[in-house]
Amino acid sequence: MKDGRVNRGLLVASTMLATMLYAIDTTIANVALPHIQGSLQAGPDQVLWVLTSYIVTSAIATPLVGFIALRIGERPVLLMSVAGFTIASMLCGIATSLPELVVFRAIQGACGAALIPL
Numbered sequence: 001m002k003d004g005r006v007n008r009g010l011l012v013a014s015t016m017l018a019t020m021l022y023a024i025d026t027t028i029a030n031v032a033l034p035h036i037q038g039s040l041q042a043g044p045d046q047v048l049w050v051l052t053s054y055i056v057t058s059a060i061a062t063p064l065v066g067f068i069a070l071r072i073g074e075r076p077v078l079l080m081s082v083a084g085f086t087i088a089s090m091l092c093g094i095a096t097s098l099p100e101l102v103v104f105r106a107i108q109g110a111c112g113a114a115l116i117p118l
Helices: 008-039 044-072 074-094 098-112
Strands: none
Touching: 008 044, 008 074, 008 098, 044 074, 044 098, 074 098
């Protein structure tokens, strides 16, 4: 660090953690669907919006990541993405209704879209 070089081990570890965060979150809602359905009194068709909102917004936002990263830089985009993803995860945890959860999952998908390409 004294000569200005980035500690590559820390960089690789943080990148791997961000990628794992996104991958785990894509599958975690599948496991929790029965609990979500029961606690929010939602039907099987309604509860699938929790998964769909995340996947669709992530798919829409992924191509925009490169454009935004060219404009403001990769590091700021990654930091904003991790912060947004974390805040959206917290909001998902405190959601009290199905529409809230769907909106928060959509925000989470949009923020998480940058975690894999960057």
